[in-house]
Amino acid sequence: MIRSKQNILSLFGLIFLLLATACGDPTLPEIPAEELVQRAAERMQDSDGFQFVIARDGAPAYLDPGETLSFRRATGAYVAPDRALATVRVIGPGLITDVDVISVAEIQWQTNVVTGAWEELPPNWGFNPAVLFDDEIGIQAVLLADLSQIALAEPENLAESEGPDELLYKVTAVATGTNLYQMSGYLIGPSDVEIQLWIRPETFEPVRIVVREPEPEDEELESIWQVDISNYDDLIEIEPPEIE
Numbered sequence: 606m607i608r609s610k611q612n613i614l615s616l617f618g619l620i621f622l623l624l625a626t627a628c629g630d631p632t633l634p635e636i637p638a639e640e641l642v643q644r645a646a647e648r649m650q651d652s653d654g655f656q657f658v659i660a661r662d663g664a665p666a667y668l669d670p671g672e673t674l675s676f677r678r679a680t681g682a683y684v685a686p687d688r689a690l691a692t693v694r695v696i697g698p699g700l701i702t703d704v705d706v707i708s709v710a711e712i713q714w715q716t717n718v719v720t721g722a723w724e725e726l727p728p729n730w731g732f733n734p735a736v737l738f739d740d741e742i743g744i745q746a747v748l749l750a751d752l753s754q755i756a757l758a759e760p761e762n763l764a765e766s767e768g769p770d771e772l773l774y775k776v777t778a779v780a781t782g783t784n785l786y787q788m789s790g791y792l793i794g795p796s797d798v799e800i801q802l803w804i805r806p807e808t809f810e811p812v813r814i815v816v817r818e819p820e821p822e823d824e825e826l827e828s829i830w831q832v833d834i835s836n837y838d839d840l841i842e843i844e845p846p847e848i849e
Contacts, residue, residue, distance in 0.1 A: 633806050638757045638776050644809035645802060646748035648837075650740045654684040656836040657691075657734070663828025664820045665696070666792040668732055673697050674718070676732055676792065681706075688843040689734035707846055708735035714846050723846040732790050742788045744814065744832070751785070752778040752800065763803060768833070769812055774804040782818070793818060793830060810837055 649655075658680050665675035674695045681691025687710040694703050695718070705716045713726040713733055737743050755778040764770035778801075782794030793816060803813040816830040 633760050633772060633774060636774070638755045638778075641757075641774050641776055641804055641809070642748055642752060642755055642778070642802065645804045645811045646745045648809045649738070649745045649748075649811060649834075652685065652837045654682065654838065654840045655834050656682045656839070657738075658831075658833040659734075659737075660831045661828065662831075663826070666828070668695065668730055668790075668792075670729055677701075679706075679732070679734065681734060682841050682843070683734060683738045684840055684843050686740065687735050689738065690841075690843050691734050693732065706732075706734070707843065708733050709843075709845055710735060712845075714848070723848050725848070730790070732792060736788055736790070739788070742784065744788075747780055747784055747788070748802075751781040751783075753781075754779045758801075761803065763813060768803070769805070772806070773812060774802075774806060776802045776804065778802075780816070785816070808837075810834070 658678070660678045661676055665672075668674045668676055674697045676693065677696055678694040679691040681689060683689045687708075689706075689708045691706045692703050693706050693715075694701070697718070700718070702718060704718060707714045707723075711728065711733065713730065714723050715726050716722065717724055738745070740746065755776060758775040758777050760772045761775050762768075762770065762772050777799070780798050780800045782796045782798050785798065786794030796819060798816050798818040800817075801813075801815040802811055804811055811834055813834070814832040816832075817827050818830075820826040820828055
């Protein structure tokens with residue numbers, strides 16, 4: 606009887622140990638934050654393309670010199686080295702609508718807000734996704750050259766916010782806003798901004814980049830850009846539109 610009780614206690618102890626191990630905090634291999642950022646930027650540079658969702662929350666980010674249309678969200682795809690297409694949600698006076706955009710290098714076409722017909726955009730209009738992901742001046746270049754105060758944060762799972770259902774590295778940093786300002790078409794920066802990156806452990810693919818910038822009229826408030834990247838190397842064909 607005593608041996609039976611000991612066996613039962615041992616069995617309960619083993620079960621408890623297994624449960625405690627399974628419920629323990631998950632961990633990832635320790636990699637310096639600077640190395641994670643470098644590998645993430647290089648993975649973007651090595652990719653033939655990917656899909657993206659870009660969302661902004663905060664003060665208006667105007668796409669036109671007359672400051673009538675502001676950016677809210679874009680969903681699309683990038684194909685290296687210089688092509689992108691996106692559906693962009695814009696907000697204007699009494700207007701919320703979606704327009705389609707195609708970018709080939711520095712040339713952009715957009716469907717007209719009123720007629721829906723394709724038209725070439727002037728070069729001083731903001732938000733060119735092909736430039737945003739350009740290896741030489743885009744996000745990749747900013748990650749490699751413009752970050753400071755790079756640090757590891759606690760790993761996170763983004764599944765609750767429609768992100769990947771896996772544990773990801775998280776890195777925080779501060780980015781010089783000058784290059785961000787130029788490559789974003791003057792929508793982000795030029796003051797320094799805070800950056801957060803979520804990076805996939807095995808492939809070092811950046812899956813989310815969040816940029817927080819102080820609002821120019823009130824530095825206690827901030828505007829937030831969130832860039833979600835997925836489907837690396839899953840390419841689609843992007844060609845200039847036919848204009849009548």
